[in-house]
Amino acid sequence: MNLYQTEGIVFKAIKYGETSLICDIYTRERGLKSFIVSGVRSVKSSQKAVIYRPLNIVNIIAYEKDNDKLARIKEINLSVHYGKLNLDVLTSSVGIFLIEICRDAIKEREANAPMYDFLEERFLFLDSADQFDPLFHINFLLNFSTHLGFGPSSNFDAERFPYFDLEDGTFTPIGMGKYSLNLELSEILNDLINQDISKNTSKKFPLSVRNRLLDALLIYYRLHISELKELNSLSVLRQVLT
Numbered sequence: 001m002n003l004y005q006t007e008g009i010v011f012k013a014i015k016y017g018e019t020s021l022i023c024d025i026y027t028r029e030r031g032l033k034s035f036i037v038s039g040v041r042s043v044k045s046s047q048k049a050v051i052y053r054p055l056n057i058v059n060i061i062a063y064e065k066d067n068d069k070l071a072r073i074k075e076i077n078l079s080v081h082y083g084k085l086n087l088d089v090l091t092s093s094v095g096i097f098l099i100e101i102c103r104d105a106i107k108e109r110e111a112n113a114p115m116y117d118f119l120e121e122r123f124l125f126l127d128s129a130d131q132f133d134p135l136f137h138i139n140f141l142l143n144f145s146t147h148l149g150f151g152p153s154s155n156f157d158a159e160r161f162p163y164f165d166l167e168d169g170t171f172t173p174i175g176m177g178k179y180s181l182n183l184e185l186s187e188i189l190n191d192l193i194n195q196d197i198s199k200n201t202s203k204k205f206p207l208s209v210r211n212r213l214l215d216a217l218l219i220y221y222r223l224h225i226s227e228l229k230e231l232n233s234l235s236v237l238r239q240v241l242t
Helices: 089-105 113-128 136-148 183-193 207-224 234-240
Strands: 003-016 020-027 031-037 057-063 073-078 163-165 170-172
Touching: 003 031, 003 089, 003 113, 020 057, 020 113, 057 113, 089 113, 089 136, 089 234, 113 136, 136 183, 136 207, 163 183, 183 207
Parallel strands: none
Antiparallel strands: 003 020, 003 057, 020 031, 057 073, 163 170
16 A cells, blocks of 8 residues: 655544544645544544644645545654644634635645645744734635635726626626625725735724625635535634634
8 A cells, every 4th residue: 555745734623433533634745635543532542633633734644545535644743833823812713714614615635736835824824923913814715715716806996897796706897786895895805805915914904894804705705615614613703803
Protein backbone atom coordinates (compact mmCIF):
# COMPACT_ATOMS: atom_id res chain seq x y z
CA MET A 1 0.00 0.00 0.00
CA ASN A 2 1.45 3.36 -1.05
CA LEU A 3 2.13 6.22 1.33
CA TYR A 4 2.03 9.93 0.62
CA GLN A 5 3.05 12.99 2.63
CA THR A 6 1.20 16.29 2.66
CA GLU A 7 0.25 19.30 4.72
CA GLY A 8 -3.42 19.75 5.54
CA ILE A 9 -6.02 21.81 7.39
CA VAL A 10 -8.37 19.92 9.70
CA PHE A 11 -11.96 20.68 8.67
CA LYS A 12 -13.94 18.36 10.90
CA ALA A 13 -13.52 15.54 13.42
CA ILE A 14 -16.37 13.47 14.85
CA LYS A 15 -16.31 10.73 17.45
CA TYR A 16 -16.58 7.18 16.18
CA GLY A 17 -17.03 4.23 18.48
CA GLU A 18 -15.44 4.30 21.91
CA THR A 19 -11.99 5.66 21.08
CA SER A 20 -11.81 6.59 17.40
CA LEU A 21 -12.39 9.61 15.19
CA ILE A 22 -13.51 10.16 11.63
CA CYS A 23 -11.98 13.36 10.32
CA ASP A 24 -11.96 15.44 7.15
CA ILE A 25 -8.66 17.10 6.29
CA TYR A 26 -8.21 19.45 3.35
CA THR A 27 -4.77 18.57 2.02
CA ARG A 28 -2.51 20.52 -0.28
CA GLU A 29 -1.50 17.48 -2.32
CA ARG A 30 -4.77 15.48 -2.48
CA GLY A 31 -7.64 17.89 -1.81
CA LEU A 32 -10.31 16.88 0.69
CA LYS A 33 -9.59 13.52 2.32
CA SER A 34 -11.51 11.53 4.92
CA PHE A 35 -9.70 9.43 7.51
CA ILE A 36 -10.54 7.04 10.30
CA VAL A 37 -8.20 7.33 13.28
CA SER A 38 -8.41 4.41 15.68
CA GLY A 39 -7.72 4.53 19.42
CA VAL A 40 -6.86 8.22 19.46
CA ARG A 41 -9.33 8.99 22.27
CA SER A 42 -8.07 6.26 24.61
CA VAL A 43 -6.30 7.20 27.84
CA LYS A 44 -3.15 5.36 26.79
CA SER A 45 -2.94 6.81 23.29
CA SER A 46 0.27 8.67 22.50
CA GLN A 47 -1.51 10.37 19.62
CA LYS A 48 -3.84 12.87 21.30
CA ALA A 49 -7.20 13.75 19.79
CA VAL A 50 -6.48 17.48 20.26
CA ILE A 51 -4.27 17.44 17.16
CA TYR A 52 -7.43 16.83 15.10
CA ARG A 53 -9.08 20.04 16.29
CA PRO A 54 -10.69 21.97 13.38
CA LEU A 55 -8.43 24.76 12.01
CA ASN A 56 -5.22 22.94 12.93
CA ILE A 57 -2.59 22.86 10.19
CA VAL A 58 -0.92 19.46 10.24
CA ASN A 59 1.70 17.39 8.46
CA ILE A 60 0.54 13.87 7.69
CA ILE A 61 1.84 10.67 6.20
CA ALA A 62 -1.15 8.65 5.08
CA TYR A 63 -1.99 5.46 3.22
CA GLU A 64 -3.30 5.89 -0.31
CA LYS A 65 -6.92 4.83 -0.69
CA ASP A 66 -9.70 5.08 -3.23
CA ASN A 67 -11.57 8.39 -2.94
CA ASP A 68 -14.77 6.72 -1.73
CA LYS A 69 -13.11 4.96 1.19
CA LEU A 70 -11.86 6.09 4.57
CA ALA A 71 -8.07 6.16 4.63
CA ARG A 72 -5.74 5.83 7.60
CA ILE A 73 -3.03 8.14 8.85
CA LYS A 74 0.37 6.62 9.62
CA GLU A 75 1.94 9.73 11.16
CA ILE A 76 0.66 13.20 12.05
CA ASN A 77 2.08 16.28 13.75
CA LEU A 78 1.26 19.97 13.97
CA SER A 79 2.76 22.11 11.24
CA VAL A 80 1.78 25.30 13.08
CA HIS A 81 1.34 26.00 16.77
CA TYR A 82 -1.38 28.62 16.97
CA GLY A 83 -1.43 31.33 19.60
CA LYS A 84 -4.62 33.41 19.40
CA LEU A 85 -6.66 30.82 17.54
CA ASN A 86 -6.36 28.50 20.54
CA LEU A 87 -6.58 31.10 23.32
CA ASP A 88 -8.50 34.18 22.23
CA VAL A 89 -12.30 33.79 22.22
CA LEU A 90 -12.87 36.41 19.52
CA THR A 91 -10.25 35.11 17.11
CA SER A 92 -11.15 31.46 17.61
CA SER A 93 -14.87 32.19 17.12
CA VAL A 94 -14.14 33.81 13.77
CA GLY A 95 -11.90 30.90 12.78
CA ILE A 96 -14.49 28.25 13.69
CA PHE A 97 -17.16 30.14 11.76
CA LEU A 98 -14.97 30.26 8.65
CA ILE A 99 -13.89 26.63 8.86
CA GLU A 100 -17.55 25.60 9.12
CA ILE A 101 -18.22 27.38 5.84
CA CYS A 102 -15.12 25.82 4.27
CA ARG A 103 -16.20 22.29 5.09
CA ASP A 104 -19.59 22.81 3.44
CA ALA A 105 -18.21 24.69 0.44
CA ILE A 106 -15.27 22.46 -0.50
CA LYS A 107 -16.11 18.99 -1.79
CA GLU A 108 -13.37 18.45 -4.38
CA ARG A 109 -11.11 15.50 -3.73
CA GLU A 110 -8.31 16.70 -5.95
CA ALA A 111 -5.52 19.17 -5.30
CA ASN A 112 -6.16 22.89 -5.58
CA ALA A 113 -2.95 24.55 -4.42
CA PRO A 114 -4.15 28.17 -4.81
CA MET A 115 -7.25 27.41 -2.70
CA TYR A 116 -5.18 25.65 -0.04
CA ASP A 117 -2.59 28.42 0.08
CA PHE A 118 -5.32 31.05 0.43
CA LEU A 119 -6.89 29.26 3.40
CA GLU A 120 -3.59 28.65 5.14
CA GLU A 121 -2.40 32.23 4.65
CA ARG A 122 -5.69 33.67 5.95
CA PHE A 123 -5.74 31.48 9.08
CA LEU A 124 -2.11 32.30 9.82
CA PHE A 125 -2.83 36.01 9.35
CA LEU A 126 -5.85 35.79 11.66
CA ASP A 127 -3.70 34.12 14.31
CA SER A 128 -0.74 36.50 14.08
CA ALA A 129 -2.30 39.93 13.44
CA ASP A 130 -1.44 42.47 16.11
CA GLN A 131 -4.93 43.95 15.98
CA PHE A 132 -8.16 42.14 15.16
CA ASP A 133 -9.90 43.34 12.00
CA PRO A 134 -13.70 43.34 12.57
CA LEU A 135 -14.19 42.90 8.82
CA PHE A 136 -11.81 39.94 8.53
CA HIS A 137 -14.55 37.34 8.10
CA ILE A 138 -16.37 39.46 5.51
CA ASN A 139 -13.20 39.99 3.47
CA PHE A 140 -12.48 36.28 3.78
CA LEU A 141 -15.89 35.35 2.36
CA LEU A 142 -15.50 37.75 -0.55
CA ASN A 143 -12.12 36.38 -1.57
CA PHE A 144 -13.03 32.77 -0.82
CA SER A 145 -15.97 33.04 -3.22
CA THR A 146 -13.52 33.86 -6.01
CA HIS A 147 -11.59 30.65 -5.33
CA LEU A 148 -14.89 28.76 -5.33
CA GLY A 149 -15.77 30.14 -8.75
CA PHE A 150 -18.51 32.65 -7.99
CA GLY A 151 -16.57 35.74 -6.97
CA PRO A 152 -18.42 39.07 -7.29
CA SER A 153 -17.90 41.18 -10.39
CA SER A 154 -15.91 44.41 -10.09
CA ASN A 155 -18.07 46.30 -12.59
CA PHE A 156 -19.32 48.86 -10.05
CA ASP A 157 -20.04 52.31 -11.44
CA ALA A 158 -21.78 54.89 -9.24
CA GLU A 159 -23.64 56.31 -12.23
CA ARG A 160 -24.40 53.24 -14.34
CA PHE A 161 -24.12 50.13 -12.14
CA PRO A 162 -24.60 51.13 -8.48
CA TYR A 163 -26.60 48.12 -7.14
CA PHE A 164 -25.16 44.69 -6.37
CA ASP A 165 -27.31 41.69 -7.30
CA LEU A 166 -26.59 38.70 -5.04
CA GLU A 167 -28.10 36.22 -7.46
CA ASP A 168 -26.05 37.26 -10.50
CA GLY A 169 -22.96 38.42 -8.61
CA THR A 170 -22.75 41.65 -10.60
CA PHE A 171 -23.52 45.34 -10.18
CA THR A 172 -26.67 46.39 -12.02
CA PRO A 173 -28.32 49.68 -13.11
CA ILE A 174 -31.50 49.16 -11.08
CA GLY A 175 -31.93 47.63 -7.64
CA MET A 176 -34.87 45.24 -7.80
CA GLY A 177 -36.00 42.20 -5.85
CA LYS A 178 -35.02 40.60 -2.58
CA TYR A 179 -31.51 39.74 -3.79
CA SER A 180 -30.47 43.32 -4.58
CA LEU A 181 -28.39 45.31 -2.10
CA ASN A 182 -29.16 48.97 -1.47
CA LEU A 183 -26.84 51.76 -2.58
CA GLU A 184 -25.00 51.99 0.74
CA LEU A 185 -24.15 48.28 1.02
CA SER A 186 -23.37 48.03 -2.69
CA GLU A 187 -20.80 50.82 -2.46
CA ILE A 188 -19.23 49.34 0.68
CA LEU A 189 -19.08 45.93 -0.98
CA ASN A 190 -17.30 47.42 -3.97
CA ASP A 191 -14.72 49.04 -1.68
CA LEU A 192 -14.07 45.70 -0.01
CA ILE A 193 -13.80 43.84 -3.32
CA ASN A 194 -10.97 46.17 -4.31
CA GLN A 195 -9.22 46.14 -0.95
CA ASP A 196 -5.81 44.61 -0.29
CA ILE A 197 -6.58 41.71 2.07
CA SER A 198 -2.94 41.43 3.15
CA LYS A 199 -3.58 44.43 5.41
CA ASN A 200 -6.11 45.09 8.12
CA THR A 201 -9.13 47.09 7.03
CA SER A 202 -8.55 50.81 7.38
CA LYS A 203 -12.22 51.74 7.17
CA LYS A 204 -14.45 51.25 10.20
CA PHE A 205 -18.13 50.45 10.03
CA PRO A 206 -20.71 50.17 12.82
CA LEU A 207 -21.83 46.73 13.95
CA SER A 208 -25.22 47.11 12.25
CA VAL A 209 -23.56 47.60 8.85
CA ARG A 210 -21.20 44.67 9.38
CA ASN A 211 -24.11 42.42 10.35
CA ARG A 212 -26.02 43.44 7.23
CA LEU A 213 -22.96 42.76 5.08
CA LEU A 214 -22.51 39.34 6.67
CA ASP A 215 -26.18 38.45 6.20
CA ALA A 216 -25.97 39.51 2.55
CA LEU A 217 -22.87 37.39 1.93
CA LEU A 218 -24.43 34.35 3.58
CA ILE A 219 -27.39 34.72 1.22
CA TYR A 220 -24.89 35.07 -1.64
CA TYR A 221 -23.19 31.82 -0.60
CA ARG A 222 -26.48 29.94 -0.26
CA LEU A 223 -27.54 31.08 -3.72
CA HIS A 224 -24.39 29.54 -5.15
CA ILE A 225 -23.77 26.58 -2.80
CA SER A 226 -26.80 24.37 -2.32
CA GLU A 227 -24.98 22.26 0.28
CA LEU A 228 -24.41 25.17 2.68
CA LYS A 229 -26.11 24.17 5.94
CA GLU A 230 -27.30 26.24 8.86
CA LEU A 231 -24.17 27.46 10.61
CA ASN A 232 -23.91 26.37 14.24
CA SER A 233 -21.13 28.88 14.88
CA LEU A 234 -23.03 31.93 13.61
CA SER A 235 -24.84 32.70 16.88
CA VAL A 236 -21.55 32.58 18.80
CA LEU A 237 -19.90 34.83 16.23
CA ARG A 238 -22.65 37.43 16.61
CA GLN A 239 -22.22 37.40 20.38
CA VAL A 240 -18.48 38.04 20.34
CA LEU A 241 -18.32 40.61 17.53
CA THR A 242 -19.02 44.14 18.75
